[in-house]
Amino acid sequence: GEDPALRAAQLARLGPRVGDLVWDIGCAGGAFAVEAARFGAAVIAVDTDPAACARTEAAARRHGVPLQTVPGRAPHVLENLPEPDVVRIAAGGVPVVTACTDRRPERIVAHASTRDEAEAIGTALADGGYAVESLLLQTVGLDPHDWSERERSVVFLLAGRRSDGAP
Template structure:
């Protein structure tokens, strides 16, 4: 959410909206939000979250990247699913900022390369969470993800 920085007046796409947490927070920040997911249960969870927090957003059910073709041009996009193909289709639309994740280094490199080729400045962070059993303070679960963010350089203003 911080990397995308949605604000009033932005059109946000949340692709692979899942629980709706990001979509709801973006709407709470004043952005117009299109929450996209192919899973009907994810769409229902997103709708329930929006009602719970009293925000309006539009849910679009369908599979990316095909469902994106007829959507209005976004300002910022979170890609929560679909991998490199979806990120590439989003980058073709030229939103100012894109955030995506990858489960492997190879996938992260592919997404990062594609964003760079589309003219984005790319940053990547490796995020890790470790679950601990507090009775013995031993590790019981580890989750690793690469978080990529791409931003287009500021547009030159005409003098």
């Protein structure tokens, strides 16, 4: 969830900026939410775990950025939130993806750890009217002393851009 390479790829595809409302669903430690807020976007960070919301608030204070946290389980907790421009989905799978496509944000990113899950999310995005980009991101941590492999992370990244011609 907190892989910096994945976060950078998500931010690059979402492009949060001043005037955007970002939903970060499954905010965990708040790293993504804080980065999005640093770009000047308004951020609503959602997590089922109140401790994750507290960590996200603490991270925002450390970095001097405003954001709002909402404890609760998606998709139900999303119903009363204002309309998003861009959405990052880190938890909840297809039901959350579908709830988000129904709200018609410009861009959505989600990720998956298995190909089957990635295909299901990609299909949900496409069915919701989004042009889908699918990537397999692999990061390999290396020991700087002997360049041996420390750890390897593989994740599927799904990025949806609304394809109805709206700006």
